Amino acid sequence: MTKFANSTLLVTGASGQLGRIAVEELLARGATKVIAGTRDPSRLADFAARGVEVRKLDFNDAATFESGFAGVERVLIISTSEIGRRIAQQTAAVAAAKAAGVRHIVYTSAPAARPDADAGLGPEHFWTESAIFASGLDFTILRNHMYAENTLMDAAPTIASGQLYGLVGDRGTSYVTRADTARTAAGALLSAQGQTIEDVTGPAPVTNVERAALLSELSGKPxxxxxxxxxxxxxxxxxxxxxxxxxxxxxxxxxxxxxxYHGVVTDVVERYSGRKPETLADMFNANRAAILS
Structure with missing residues (x-):
């Protein structure tokens, strides 16, 4: 659905990997008023040439907020990459969005977001979510599960050593590709209403044993x-x-x-993107040359 295709839609962090795909998806699905926010507008000259409005929007510079959010009806806030600074950055952005009259926030969060000190990145997402809830605005919290691409970091070394290290008792992770999460976020920006929290997952949980088997099959090595x-x-x-x-x-x-927490499986990717989520095996095969080089 594209109920809000003619609304003014802002994507923050639009020069990043997820942001670029989200903007492309909005354009492909007929959005007519797309704004791409970035700390460095020169990086989005290609979008500007295609009619996308590019605005300077730097979460470390509150002076860019008023013009960055001006006239925006719906915003996709992509969680920033600056671990340790995200609570301050993102809660300030939420406040600025509300002040500017934004009606709906879509936010890329993480599964089981909670304030526990030992929850990894959970507290940063939890407190951002809390600020969104407190804003009184409509929202769609997209709790993106582990990006499938993260497994590429250790794929080659794991194959070379023949050993995949993991915690005892692993119950599986529903790896989801970055492209699937970006298309899901664009779909939510175009259609979501009300106040919802959604887990964005791949098609099935994959245990460490299953991931090792996939790498073995790909490489022909145990x-x-x-x-x-x-x-x-x-x-x-x-x-x-x-x-x-x-x-x-x-x-x-x-x-x-x-x-x-990471073994949850939902239909959110298909519901918002119109596509079935890519499997971890397919992602490995698509990156076969890089993994085995």
Missing amino acids: VAVVPLPPADLEAGMVSAGLPDAFAKVLVAFQRDAVAG
Whole structure:
């Protein structure tokens, strides 16, 4: 559905990977008043040439908020990449959106968003969601599950070592591609109404054992799962060169997979994008050359 195709629609972070796909999807689905917000408008000259209004909108610069949100009816707030600063950035953006008269906020959140100190990125999303709820505006919270592309970071090393490290008791993760989440977000911007929270998932939960089997099938080499307790997994990540803070985030994600939070499966991707979500196996096959190079 494209009920709001003629409304003024803003995508923040439009020069990022997810933002670009979302803008492309809005245009493909007939949106007539698309605004692309970015801290560096020069990066979106291609969109400007196609009739998209490009505005400077920097979540670290409140002076850009008034003009950035002016006249906007519905906004897609894509969670920023600055871990540790996102609560301040995003709650300020929500307040600015309300002040500008925005009617509906679509926000890219994460599953099981909660304020617990050991919940990884959960608190940043929880407090942003809380600000949206308190705004009194209509909203669609899209709790994007783990991006399938994140598994590409360790795919080649895992195949080379023949070992995939993970927490004991993994119950599966419903990996979803970034493109599927972007198209879902565009669909929500075009059609969602009221106040809803939606889990955005892939078609099925994939355990570490199943992921290892996919990599083995792709490469023709054996890959075994090595289950570890959280402290050992985190220590291994740090010794492999990951920053300690990032290792803690990744382990928190895996703890949530053990708890079952990441095994949820919904029809949200298909409902908002009109397409069935891509499987992890298909994503691996599409990136086969890069993984095996």
